[in-house]
Amino acid sequence: MIKLIIDGVAVEVEKGTSILDAARSVNIKIPTLCHDDRLKPSGACRICGVEIEGSSELQASCTTPAREGMVVRTQSDRIRASRKQLLELIWEDHPNECLSCQKAGECELQDLCYDYGVEAEGFAPLKVRTPLEDSNPFYTFDKDKCILCGKCVRVCEELQGESAIHFVQRGHETAISHPFEKGMAYSTCVSCGNCVEVCPTAALMPKTEEKFRVWDIDKKVRTTCSYCGVGCQLDLVVKDNKVVRVDAARDGENEGMLCVKGKFGYSFLSHEDRLTTPLIREGDGFREASWDEALDLVADRMTGIYKAHGSEAFAAFASARCTNEDNYVLQKMVRGIFKTNNIDHCARL
Amino acid sequence: MDQKHSVLEMDYIRKQERIALKNCGLIDPERIEEYIRYDGYQALAKAILQLGPEGVIEEVEASGLRGRGGAGFPTGRKWRSGYLAKGNEKFIICNADEGDPGAFMDRSILEGDPHSVIEAMTIAAFAIGATKGFIYVRAEYPIAVKRLQIAIDQAHEMGFLGSDIFGSGFGFDIELRLGAGAFVCGEAKALIASIEGKRGMPTPKPPRTNDKGLWSKPTILNNVETFANIPPIIRNGAGWYAAIGSEKSKGTKVFALGGKINRTGLVEIPIGTPLREVIFDIGGGIPGGKKFKAVQTGGPSGGCIPTEHLDVKIDYESLQDIGSMMGSGGMIVMDEDNCMVDIARFFLEFSVEESCGKCTPCREGTKKMLGILEKITSGEGVMSDLDDLERLGQIIKDTSLCGLGKTAPNPVLSTLKYFRDEYEAHVKDKTCPAGVCKALLQYTITDKCIGCGICKTVCPVSCITGNKKEKHVIDPSACIRCGACQEACPVDAIIKR
Amino acid sequence: MTGGLAVKSFEELMALKERIGREEATDEIKIMVGMATCGISAGAKPVMKALMAFVEEQGLKQVKVKQTGCIGICRLEPMFEIFEPGGERTTYVDMTPEKAVEVLEAHLLHHHVIEKYTIGAYD
Numbered sequence: 001m002i003k004l005i006i007d008g009v010a011v012e013v014e015k016g017t018s019i020l021d022a023a024r025s026v027n028i029k030i031p032t033l034c035h036d037d038r039l040k041p042s043g044a045c046r047i048c049g050v051e052i053e054g055s056s057e058l059q060a061s062c063t064t065p066a067r068e069g070m071v072v073r074t075q076s077d078r079i080r081a082s083r084k085q086l087l088e089l090i091w092e093d094h095p096n097e098c099l100s101c102q103k104a105g106e107c108e109l110q111d112l113c114y115d116y117g118v119e120a121e122g123f124a125p126l127k128v129r130t131p132l133e134d135s136n137p138f139y140t141f142d143k144d145k146c147i148l149c150g151k152c153v154r155v156c157e158e159l160q161g162e163s164a165i166h167f168v169q170r171g172h173e174t175a176i177s178h179p180f181e182k183g184m185a186y187s188t189c190v191s192c193g194n195c196v197e198v199c200p201t202a203a204l205m206p207k208t209e210e211k212f213r214v215w216d217i218d219k220k221v222r223t224t225c226s227y228c229g230v231g232c233q234l235d236l237v238v239k240d241n242k243v244v245r246v247d248a249a250r251d252g253e254n255e256g257m258l259c260v261k262g263k264f265g266y267s268f269l270s271h272e273d274r275l276t277t278p279l280i281r282e283g284d285g286f287r288e289a290s291w292d293e294a295l296d297l298v299a300d301r302m303t304g305i306y307k308a309h310g311s312e313a314f315a316a317f318a319s320a321r322c323t324n325e326d327n328y329v330l331q332k333m334v335r336g337i338f339k340t341n342n343i344d345h346c347a348r349l
Numbered sequence: 350m351d352q353k354h355s356v357l358e359m360d361y362i363r364k365q366e367r368i369a370l371k372n373c374g375l376i377d378p379e380r381i382e383e384y385i386r387y388d389g390y391q392a393l394a395k396a397i398l399q400l401g402p403e404g405v406i407e408e409v410e411a412s413g414l415r416g417r418g419g420a421g422f423p424t425g426r427k428w429r430s431g432y433l434a435k436g437n438e439k440f441i442i443c444n445a446d447e448g449d450p451g452a453f454m455d456r457s458i459l460e461g462d463p464h465s466v467i468e469a470m471t472i473a474a475f476a477i478g479a480t481k482g483f484i485y486v487r488a489e490y491p492i493a494v495k496r497l498q499i500a501i502d503q504a505h506e507m508g509f510l511g512s513d514i515f516g517s518g519f520g521f522d523i524e525l526r527l528g529a530g531a532f533v534c535g536e537a538k539a540l541i542a543s544i545e546g547k548r549g550m551p552t553p554k555p556p557r558t559n560d561k562g563l564w565s566k567p568t569i570l571n572n573v574e575t576f577a578n579i580p581p582i583i584r585n586g587a588g589w590y591a592a593i594g595s596e597k598s599k600g601t602k603v604f605a606l607g608g609k610i611n612r613t614g615l616v617e618i619p620i621g622t623p624l625r626e627v628i629f630d631i632g633g634g635i636p637g638g639k640k641f642k643a644v645q646t647g648g649p650s651g652g653c654i655p656t657e658h659l660d661v662k663i664d665y666e667s668l669q670d671i672g673s674m675m676g677s678g679g680m681i682v683m684d685e686d687n688c689m690v691d692i693a694r695f696f697l698e699f700s701v702e703e704s705c706g707k708c709t710p711c712r713e714g715t716k717k718m719l720g721i722l723e724k725i726t727s728g729e730g731v732m733s734d735l736d737d738l739e740r741l742g743q744i745i746k747d748t749s750l751c752g753l754g755k756t757a758p759n760p761v762l763s764t765l766k767y768f769r770d771e772y773e774a775h776v777k778d779k780t781c782p783a784g785v786c787k788a789l790l791q792y793t794i795t796d797k798c799i800g801c802g803i804c805k806t807v808c809p810v811s812c813i814t815g816n817k818k819e820k821h822v823i824d825p826s827a828c829i830r831c832g833a834c835q836e837a838c839p840v841d842a843i844i845k846r
Numbered sequence: 847m848t849g850g851l852a853v854k855s856f857e858e859l860m861a862l863k864e865r866i867g868r869e870e871a872t873d874e875i876k877i878m879v880g881m882a883t884c885g886i887s888a889g890a891k892p893v894m895k896a897l898m899a900f901v902e903e904q905g906l907k908q909v910k911v912k913q914t915g916c917i918g919i920c921r922l923e924p925m926f927e928i929f930e931p932g933g934e935r936t937t938y939v940d941m942t943p944e945k946a947v948e949v950l951e952a953h954l955l956h957h958h959v960i961e962k963y964t965i966g967a968y969d
Contacts, residue, residue, distance in 0.1 A: 043553040044707050046748040057755070058747050063553035078747075085744045089713035148706065167548055167706065170531065172716045174706025353966035354959055356917060356927065356937040361969065365918075374880060374917025374927075382866045385859070394856045453883075460882040461915015492883050508852020516854040612969070615918030633969075 004070035011066075019061035019072055020048055030074050031083065031112055033090075033200050034149035035062045038255060039158055044150050047083055047112070050074045058082060084116040091118050094201075095129065095144050103202035105214035109147060110201075135183035138264040139196045139206050143175055146203035152176060152195030159257060164189040176203075193263035197248050197256060206264065210244045222249065225262040229323050230254070232262050236269075243269045306338060315342035361612050364631050366593060368601050369417075369454075369577035370617045373461030378496050381503040384464040390509050392583035396472045397515045400583070405476040406432055409579070411587035413599030418444060418535070418572030419650065419676040420752070421598065421665035427569060430559040431477035434567035439479040441470050441521075442563065442570040444540060445486035445493070448532040449648030450699060452679040454603035455573035457615055459486065459493035462577065463500035467523060469579035471509060474521040477569055481522055485540050488527040497525055532649075532703035536751050537562075537570050539705065550705045551751035572677070574603055595621025598664040604646075606632050608681040609639065618663070625659045628682055639684040643767070645692065647676025649699045650756030652763025653689060672763040674756065688785035689768040690775055694722040696760035704753065711754030714745040718761060727788040730776040739765060784845050787830045794821050797842035804834035804843065875909045875954070876929040877901075882916035888923035889942070896943035897926065900950045909954065922968055928953060937965040 001012050006023050013022045018041060023030050033045035041062045049058035053071040058079065061072075073079070091113055098104045098120075112118075133141040150167070153176060157163045164187045168177040178187035196204040218238050225232040233252025237245040243266050250256040268274055278294030279286035289297075305313050316334045318327045327345065334343045356362050367373075376383035384390070396405045410425025431439065443466055447455040459466065470482045486494055501523050504510040512520035526544050533539045534549040541563050543549040562568020578600055582590045591599045598620040604627065607613050611633030618627060628634065628644060635641050643653040646663075652673035654661065661667050665675050683692065701719050704711045718741050721734050742758030742765075749755045765772060774782050781789040794804070800818040805811075812828045815821030823834070823843075835843040853859050879885070879894045894911065901909045919925070922939035926946070929935055936959055938949050945963060952958040961967055 041553060042707075043750050044709070046709050046750065049748050060553065060748075060750070065555060082744045082748055085714075085741065086709050086748065089717060090709060092717065093713060147709075148712065150707070167550070170533070170706045171702050171704040172706070172712055174712060353969075354937065354961070354964045355935040356919070356965050357935060359965055359969050361919065362917070370918060373882075373915040375878070376914060377878075377912045378915050379913070385863050386866045388863075390853070390859060391856075394853075394859050398856055457882060457916045457918065490883070492886070508854065511852075513852075612919075613921045615916070615920070617918075 002066050002068050004066050004068070004072060006072045007074055013066050015065075017066050019050060019052075019059070019064050019066050019070075022066045023050075023061065023072070023074055028074055030061050031115070032062060033108060033112070033147060034151060036151055036155070036198055039151065039154045042150055042154065044148065045086070047086055049079060049082055051076055051079060080116065083112075084118060087113050087116050087118045090147050091120075093144075094147065096120055097145075101145075101202050102205060102208075102211065102213060107202060108200035133184055134207070135185035136189065136191060137185070137207070138191045138260065139184075139193060139204055141176070141184060142203050142205070145201050146176055147201055148174055148176070149200055151198040151200070152204060155194045155198050160190070160192055160194050162188060162190055162192070165195065191260040191264065192258065193260065194248070194257055197258070197263070206245055208244055209267070210239065210242070212239050212244055217244075220247070224323075225258070226321065227259075227261040227265065228321055229327070231323065232258055234258065234262055236266070302338075311338055311340040312342070314338040314340050316344075318343065318345040320345070320347045361614070361616070361631055361633070364626075365617050366601050366619050367617045368581050368590075368593075369458060369465075369574050369603055370615065371462070371581065372465065373457055376462065378461050378463055379499050381464060381500065381507060384462070388584060389464055389580070390468055390507075392580035393468050393471055393475075393509060394515055396475055396583055397517045397519060402432060402476045402478065405472060405583065408583060408587045409476075412578075412582045412590040413587075413594070414575065414578055414582060414590065415598055415665065416572060417574035417578070417602065417677070419647065419674065421675060424571060424575055427559065427571070428473060428476050430557075431479075431567055431569040434477075434560050436567045438481070438566045439474075439477055440563045440566055440568040441474045441477070441479045441482040442540070442544070442568060443470055443482070443484040443486075443576055444535060444537070444570055444572045445484050445490075446528045446535040446540060447487065447490075447573070447677060448535050448703075449650075449677045449679045450696075451607045451681050452605045452648060452677045454605055454615055454678050456490050456493055457603075458573050458577045459490065460496055463493070463496045464504065465577045465580055466497075466573055467500055467504050467510065469576035470523060471504075471514065471521050472579055472583060473569060473571070473576070475514075475519055477567070479569070480520060481524075483524055483526050483544055483563070485526045485528055485534070485544060488529060494525060494527065501525070531705070532699075533705040533751070533753055536753060538751070540570070541568065548705075550707045551753075553750065574678070593619050595619075595662060595664045597666060602663070602675065602678060604678045604680040606680050606682070608645075609635050609684040609687065610682040611636050620664050621662045623659075624654065624661050624663055627663065627680070628659070632682065635682065635684050639686065641682070642685055642687060643683045643689065643692075643764075645673075645681040645683065645696070645760070646679065647674035647756075647759070648679040649696045649703075650674060650752065650759055651676045651679070652759045653683070653692065653767060654763075655767040657767075672759065672766055674759070686783055686785070688726075688781050688783035689764040689771045690722065690726055690781070691783075691785045693761045693764045694719065694726055697722060697757065700753065700757035704757070708748075708750035708754060710745040710748045711750070711757060714741055714749075715754070715757050717741060718745070718758065722761065725772065725775050726781070726786040728775070728779045728786075730772075732773075732776055734776065735765065735769070735772055738762075780846070790830045791825055791846050792823050792828060792830060792832070792835060792843055793846065794823055795842050795844055796820065797840050799840055799842070801839060803837050803839065807833045807837040809833060871908060873908045873931050875906075875931065877909065877911045877926055878914040878929065879911065879926040880916055880923055881913035884916050884920035885923040885925070888920075890924040892943045893924045893926065893941045893946045896946045897950065900947050904955070906954060919965075922965065925965075938963045939965050939968050 003012050009026050011022050011026050030048045032048045034042050043060045043063040048061045050061045051073040052059050130143045165178045216239050220235040232254035233249035235247040236243045246266050248256045248258040277288045280289045318330050331343045406428050414424045415421040528534050531549045534543045536551050537558050538551045539549040558568045594600045601617050602620050603617045616631050643655050645653050654673050658671050668675050697719050701715045706712045724730050742762045745758050774780050798820040805813045810829050812824040813821050881890050897911045924941045925939040927937045952960050
C-alpha cells in the first residue's frame with residue numbers, strides 16, 4: 001500500500017492507483033473530460049492537472065500513479081487558472097448553441113464551463129457550420145461539437161472491439177472519423193451506440209423522435225433488456241409516459257455497454273401495433289382478454305390435451321430472448337408436468 | 350603554396366572536433382570495406398569479445414554521453430535500465446525521424462556513415478540483451494533509406510548482424526521502418542506507436558519505454574547522433590571521450606548552422622564551446638556587414654538567444670537557463686533584417702501544423718497563440734495580447750502531454766523576453782522595425798525621385814501617381830507592399846519603413 | 847574479396863582491415879565526390895558522371911572515382927576531393943561537369959591545381 005497526502009488528507013491506496021482514483025477514494029473530486037474508469041487512461045484533455053510537490057509542471061492526475069509520500073494539491077489559483085484556460089480554449093472552438101442543444105443540462109463541457117466561470121460572450125460563433133453527419137440510422141455526429149476527448153474511439157477499440165472510428169488529420173484539424181470518410185453508415189460501425197453513451201458533449205447524439213432536454217425527463221426506469229438472455233441493465237428515459245431514450249446502466253453487469261438493439265431498439269414500446277393485453281381467438285378474429293382469463297384458458301386446454309393424448313402430444317421450443325430462469329422454468333414444466341423430453345432451444349440451432 | 354587547397358586547412362573544418370561525423374565525406378558509405386578500413390566494427394568486436402554487457406554499459410556511463418536528440422538524458426543510465434528491465438524480448442530503436450526545420454545532422458550521418466549507426470545499435474543490443482532493432486527513418490530521406498538498407502545487407506553478409514555475431518551466440522537483426530512525415534513521430538512514444546502500425550500519437554508516461562516500449566517490451570531508443578558516438582567511445586575508451594566537452598556534458602555536438610551566416614553547414618564542436626566562437630570563428634560571422642541580432646537553437650522547441658548571451662557555453666543546462674534548448678542541433682542565425690515576432694510566428698506555425706491533436710493545450714492553445722501573433726504582425730495587436738501570449742504560453746508548457754506541446758511556446762516566450770521592444774513596436778507604433786511584416790510596412794518616395802515613371806509602370810495595383818519629371822507619390826491605402834517599385838527604381842528613391 | 851564469410855574474431859577483423867588496405871594500389875589516386883542529398887541536389891550526379899567518363903577516356907587506371915557523404919559544407923556543393931598517394935588532398939568546390947573536366951585535365955594530366963576552383967578561393 002502507498003501512503004500519500006491529497007489536499008491535506010492522508011490517503012492509502014494500492015500500488016499502481018492513479019492520483020485521480022486515489023483522490024476519488026476520499027471523495028475529492030477532480031474534473032475530467034476524457035477519463036472513463038473502464039478505459040485505459042489517455043491524458044488527452046489535461047483538465048485533471050494537479051500540483052505535486054517537487055514537480056514544476058502540473059501533472060495529469062488520471063495518468064500519474066500515486067507514489068509513496070507524494071503531496072498533491074487538487075485546488076489552487078494556478079490549477080483553477082489552467083483549467084479555466086483549457087476550457088476557454090475548448091469552448092472557443094465549440095458552437096455557442098447551448099440554447100438549442102438537446103444535450104444542455106447533461107453536457108459535461110457545459111457543466112465544467114459553469115463551474116469554472118467560462119463566459120460565452122467574446123467568442124464569435126463558428127462562421128461555417130460543418131453539416132451534421134447523419135448517415136447512420138441510429139445516431140448523428142456533429143464534428144463541431146466534438147472536443148476530441150477520444151472516449152468514443154477508445155470505447156469502440158478497447159471495449160466494443162470494433163475499431164470503426166479513429167482520429168484523422170492532425171493538429172487543429174484533428175477530427176473523429178472512419179476509414180475513407182464515406183459516412184458512418186458505410187464504416188464497420190455496428191451501431192452499438194456505446195460511443196454515443198460516453199460522449200461528454202452533443203457531438204454524438206442518439207436520433208430521437210422527440211425533442212426533449214434533461215429537465216423535461218419525468219423519470220428513468222431501471223429495467224432488464226428483453227432482447228436476449230444476457231441481462232443488460234438499462235434505464236428507460238421517460239417523458240410524458242413515453243420512452244424517449246435508453247441509457248445503459250453503468251452499475252449493471254453490462255457495465256454501461258449495450259448493443260444496437262438494447263440501445264436503440266425501443267420504439268416498439270409505444271408502437272400502435274404492440275400487443276398490450278392477451279387476445280383470444282373467436283371465429284376469424286381476436287378479442288381482448290385479461291391475463292387471468294387467458295391463462296385459465298391455456299391451462300384448461302393443456303390439461304385437456306394431456307388427458308386425451310398424453311405426453312407425446314407436447315413439445316416446447318424456448319427462446320434465447322428469455323432469461324435463463326424463464327428457460328429453466330419452461331423445461332421444468334415440460335419435463336415435470338407434461339412428462340416429456342420434447343424441449344429444445346433456439347440457441348442450439 | 351600560399352593558397353589553401355584542402356578542406357582540412359579551412360577554419361571551418363580545422364576548428365571542429367569530428368567524432369560523430371568522423372567518416373562523413375571521407376568514405377564510400379555504400380562499401381562496408383571502407384568502414385572497416387577506418388576501424389569499423391572494432392568497437393563491436395571489443396564489446397562482445399572483451400567487455401561484456403556490463404562492461405559496455407559501464408563504459409558508456411563513464412563516457413558521460415547524453416542523448417543527442419535534444420533532451421540530454423544520460424545514455425549509459427538509459428542502457429542500464431534497459432539491461433535491468435525484465436523481459437523475454439527487448440528492442441533497440443534508432444530514432445532517425447529528424448524533423449526540426451533546418452536540422453540535417455542525422456541525415457548526414459545516415460547518408461555518409463550508415464555503418465556507424467548499425468554498429469552502435471548492435472553494441473546497444475548486446476549490452477541490454479535485445480535481439481531485434483528498428484531504425485525509424487523518415488521517408489523524405491530516400492538516400493539515407495537506400496544506404497541504410499545496403500549497409501544492413503552488407504553487415505549481414507559479414508556476420509556483424511544476424512545470428513552468432515563474433516561467434517558469441519549473440520544474435521541481432523535490424524529492420525527499417527519509414528515515417529510518413531509527422532514531426533510528432535520523433536517523440537518516443539508516438540514513434541513506437543507508429544512502428545506498431547498505430548496512429549503516431551504520444552501516450553502518457555509512465556510507463557517508460559525502458560520498461561514497456563515497443564509491443565510493451567523493454568525498449569531502448571536513441572537518436573542517430575547518439576548512436577554515432579558509441580563506436581568511437583567503445584574503441585577509444587570512456588576516458589578519451591569524457592576529456593572532451595564541459596563538466597556536465599561530455600563529447601561533441603553537431604549543429605546545422607544556417608540563416609544569416611557566412612559559412613552555413615554542419616559543424617561538430619566540443620560541448621561547452623562558446624556560442625560566439627561557433628558563429629564568428631567557425632561560421633565566419635554575419636554576411637554583408639550586418640549586425641548580429643539573435644540565434645535560434647533547438648528548432649520549434651527552442652528559443653532565440655540575443656547578443657547579450659553570445660558568450661554562453663553551449664551545453665544542455667546553459668541553453669535551457671536562457672530560455673532555449675540544445676534540441677537536435679538546429680542553429681539559425683538572425684541579423685538586423687529579421688523580425689523576431691515573425692520568427693516566433695514561423696516556428697509556432699510549424700508546431701501548430703505538427704501537433705498530433707491529442708491534448709487540448711497543444712491542439713487549441715498553440716493555434717490560439719498563433720492567432721494572436723498573426724494579429725500582431727498584421728498591425729491589429731493590442732498591448733494585452735502580449736500578456737495573453739505569456740499566460741497562454743505558460744499554461745501550454747504547464748499542461749501539455751508530450752515534449753512537443755511543452756516546448757512549443759518557447760520561440761514565442763524567449764522572443765517576448767529578449768525582444769519585447771520589437772513586439773511593442775508592432776503593437777504600439779504599428780511598425781515592424783526589421784521591415785519584414787508586410788502589413789506594417791510603408792513604401793514612400795523621397796525627394797531623390799527623378800520622375801521617370803518606371804515605378805508607376807511596374808506597380809501591379811497602380812497606386813503610384815505623378816507627372817513626368819516630377820516627384821511621384823504612393824497611395825498607402827491601395828499599396829500591397831510588394832516592393833516591386835523599390836526594386837525597379839533606378840535612383841533608389843523609394844524607401845521602406 | 848570478403849567471400850561472404852562471417853568475421854568471427856578480433857584478429858580476423860584486423861586481418862580483413864589490413865587486406866582491404868593492401869588492395870589499394872600504392873599509386874592510387876582517389877577522387878571522392880560528395881553524394882549526399884546536398885551534393886546530389888546541387889548537381890553532383892552529372893559531375894560524377896563527367897569525372898568517370900574522363901578517367902575512362904584517358905585510361906587512367908590508377909584513378910578511382912568514388913562517392914562519399916557530406917563533409918558539412920553543403921553551401922559549396924557539388925564538390926569533390928582528390929587524394930593523392932603522397933597524402934596530398936585538394937578540395938574542388940562549386941563544380942559543374944565542365945569545370946570538373948577542366949580540373950581533371952589540369953590536375954591529373956598536368957599536375958596543376960586550378961586555384962580558383964579550390965575551397966581556399968571560396969572561403
